[in-house]
Amino acid sequence: NAGVTQTPKFQVLKTGQSMTLQCAQDMNHNSMYWYRQDPGMGLRLIYYSASEGTTDKGEVPNGYNVSRLNKREFSLRLESAAPSQTSVYFCASSDGGPLFPTDTQYFGPGTRLTVL
Amino acid sequence: AQSVAQPEDQVNVAEGNPLTVKCTYSVSGNPYLFWYVQYPNRGLQFLLKYITGDNLVKGSYGFEAEFNKSQTSFHLKKPSALVSDSALYFCAVRARFKAAGNKLTFGGGTRVLVKP
Numbered sequence: 613n614a615g616v617t618q619t620p621k622f623q624v625l626k627t628g629q630s631m632t633l634q635c636a637q638d639m640n641h642n643s644m645y646w647y648r649q650d651p652g653m654g655l656r657l658i659y660y661s662a663s664e665g666t667t668d669k670g671e672v673p674n675g676y677n678v679s680r681l682n683k684r685e686f687s688l689r690l691e692s693a694a695p696s697q698t699s700v701y702f703c704a705s706s707d708g709g710p711l712f713p714t715d716t717q718y719f720g721p722g723t724r725l726t727v728l
Numbered sequence: 729a730q731s732v733a734q735p736e737d738q739v740n741v742a743e744g745n746p747l748t749v750k751c752t753y754s755v756s757g758n759p760y761l762f763w764y765v766q767y768p769n770r771g772l773q774f775l776l777k778y779i780t781g782d783n784l785v786k787g788s789y790g791f792e793a794e795f796n797k798s799q800t801s802f803h804l805k806k807p808s809a810l811v812s813d814s815a816l817y818f819c820a821v822r823a824r825f826k827a828a829g830n831k832l833t834f835g836g837g838t839r840v841l842v843k844p
Contacts, residue, residue, distance in 0.1 A: 654835050656834075
């Protein structure tokens, strides 16, 4: 049981380049999330998808887009990368949607992104 | 808006001594509270959560946390720390009302260093 997987593990981009971070979960969870982790700031929610076919903005959505491709996959796209987007990105999933806020979120191993 | 404060950037403790990691929160109404641990170069792992009922919550790896409503705190504790407990610990809060959805708000993290 792989849980939540993310690709790539590491990526270096130049300013203005684009890329897509991939996330997949095999737990049949309804909700999926993208966070960024910066030193001293904990994790901040970028976007989330409460169920297949829906996406919503989180705390820091600017400069990002997401796609909930199907129930398993949730991708994060940087259209024009900026140095401020240098961070570690985590994908997470949970069983319930907005009606189940007690559900635990399970995290992937992260993608370390550097934008030069 | 909901928020979490972890007042200590780092906690140092000798192996075998009690470990406490502090967390205070601010949220409208009653909270759901979570603790996660992050080992180097890994994603976050769920430790425990408070939903309702007994204020003392027991979780994985011998950790427990006490919910104190009057002090709006949810401190993480372990009676006897191990070197392997050295990691980054995150407290997180979610509001109970439906409109909050599944949005978790994380604290900035506390690094725990257990010395032999």
